[in-house]
Amino acid sequence: MSETPIRPLAGSASRGHAPWVRLVHWLIVVVVLTLAYSGVVILMAHPRLYWGWSGNDLTKPLIELPLGRNYRHSGWDAAIAFFDDPKGAVSQVRTYDIFNQNGWARSLHFLVAWLLVAALAIFGAASLFTGHLRRDLLPKGEELHAKAFWSYVRDHLVLRITPAKGGPPYGVLQKLAYLGVVFIALPVMVLTGLSMSPAVAAGWPWLPGLFGGTQSARTIHFVFLCLIALFLIVHVLMVFLSGFGRQMRAMSWGK
Amino acid sequence: MNMARNDLLLPRRALVGGIATLGGLALAGCSDELPPTYGNILRIGDDFTYRAQRMLLPRNALVRQFDHADITSMPAIGTTNPGNAKEPGFSTEFGEAYDRLRKDDFAGWRLEVAGLVARPGAYSLADLKALPARTQITRHTCEEGWSAIAEWTGAPLAALLSAAGMLPNARYVNFHAYDEVVDNIDLVDALHPQTILAYGMNGRDLPPGHGAPARVRVETQLGYKSIKFLRRIEVVEKFDDFGKKGNIQNGWSWYAGI
Structure with missing residues (x-):
């Protein structure tokens, strides 16, 4: 096996993070943490996920999340059939006083979601125009060659992490993770979030259609929350492993 | 000089x-005037979303209409009987009146139409049914996170407002209900072709739990804007947040098209 895995971080001096990168980074930190917090509060009002266009307590869920006191609550009156078929659709009066903090949580969620849209737009435009995207984020051809790539992955799996230089050039896994979060995961969150809006679904029905329905969009919204949380955990772990103080200084004050 | x-x-x-x-x-x-925010940053965000959606979205686009086979079960939540003194929205004045009307199958029920209309009046269920009817199978989106598909039959609110002769300075339509709920929508939603005063659900009379004898269906907003147990409709020029009884001062977004 090769004893000289490619380590782009080793030995190359970093240019540090550009001021706009630092600004947008910390904006996204505040925004994503606030969205995650308010989002989980919203989810707690109805911790059940479905596939398709509709789903409620009286229909079969995809999964139920043991989240808060609304999980599998049993406060329901007897079912009344809507049609002659007793096995068909029913109405049931809810008698349980559910946990619901959606008044502030949803308004906070959307207020901050506007900031996320702004942050993504700034990052997208600036990374394109300054060359940050091409120079620092898109993997070079040789980085994606199987041998180099897997030896790089292996190094990470055994936590053989090169001390950080505080900024680009990034390793190939770093590049793919950042690209995935900024250009896939966060935009998917915005689009699945918009799909749940009744006014947006009226005006742009193709948007929830893209995700297989509004409840599917809600489920995908949750799956991507989990993926972003996973990224966050690994990202913070890597910051610690590669030199916490050095990395925090670089992302806050430049070099 | x-x-x-x-x-x-x-x-x-x-x-x-x-x-x-x-x-x-x-x-x-x-x-147009915007709902008051009382300096609350969350309400400022609500108004921003309202403004942005009115600016970006086509105004008379119809919500998706489903097939009969798509109809699902639907929970009845919030007030499910305004005549029940144990329910939170109960008021002696309207609760007892509702109870009497209900016992008589709503034969004596009248929907009061007032405010900026040339012909204010009181509409019985038969009067509403005499207006051109619209039946639509649509998705009810509850703000809690669930949704249900049901068939709704009723008179388009636009037809009622036109029959009553809405005046040109009208800006908002206020709804008053028997469970003391009071709310309003702007004319974009009030005149939307799918905004109806529903008296029928899934081919039968609107059941008590879902707002008998008539509720409004605002298909372009969250379920809590589709006021149940209608008592009175008022057309106004000036936005009213209904103080302590309204959404805004209770910490909820007035606009729920979100």
């Missing part, structure tokens, strides 16, 4: 006018 002053002022006035025009463009369609 005067002229000189005017000459000095004109460019500045033009500049101010220009900025105002730019601002107006950025927030297009917003000569």
Whole structure:
């Protein structure tokens, strides 16, 4: 096996993070943490996920999340059939006083979601125009060659992490993770979030259609929350492993 | 002297006018008054979303209509019987009246139509049914996170407002219910073709739990805007947040098209 895995971080001096990168980074930190917090509060009002266009307590869920006191609550009156078929659709009066903090949580969620849209737009435009995207984020051809790539992955799996230089050039896994979060995961969150809006679904029905329905969009919204949380955990772990103080200084004050 | 002053002022006035025009463009369609925020940043965000959606979304686009086979079960939540003294929205004045009407199958029920209309009046269920009816199978989106698909039959609110002769200075439609709920929508939603006063659900009379004898269906907003147990409709020019009884002062977004 090769004893000289490619380590782009080793030995190359970093240019540090550009001021706009630092600004947008910390904006996204505040925004994503606030969205995650308010989002989980919203989810707690109805911790059940479905596939398709509709789903409620009286229909079969995809999964139920043991989240808060609304999980599998049993406060329901007897079912009344809507049609002659007793096995068909029913109405049931809810008698349980559910946990619901959606008044502030949803308004906070959307207020901050506007900031996320702004942050993504700034990052997208600036990374394109300054060359940050091409120079620092898109993997070079040789980085994606199987041998180099897997030896790089292996190094990470055994936590053989090169001390950080505080900024680009990034390793190939770093590049793919950042690209995935900024250009896939966060935009998917915005689009699945918009799909749940009744006014947006009226005006742009193709948007929830893209995700297989509004409840599917809600489920995908949750799956991507989990993926972003996973990224966050690994990202913070890597910051610690590669030199916490050095990395925090670089992302806050430049070099 | 005067002229000189005017000459000095004109460019500045033009500049101010220009900025105002730019601002107006950025927030297009917003000569309309916005709901009060009381300086609360969450309510400011709500108004921003309202403004942005009114600006970006096509206004009369129809929500998706489903097939009969798509109809699902539907929970009945919130007030499910305004005549029940144990329910939170109960008031002696309207709760007892509702109970009497219900016992008589709502034969004596009248929907009061008042405010900025040429012909204020009281509409019985038969009067509503005499208006052109619309039946639609649509998705009810509850703000809690669930949704249900049901068939709704009723009179388009636009048809009722037209029959009552809505006046040109009208801006909002206020709904008053037997469970003391009070809320309003703007004319974009009030005149939307799918905004109906529903008296039928899934081919039968609207059941008590879902707002008998009539509720409004605002298909372009969350379920909590589709006021149940209607008592009175009022067309107004000035936005009313209904103080302590309204959404805004209770910490909820007035606009729920979200």
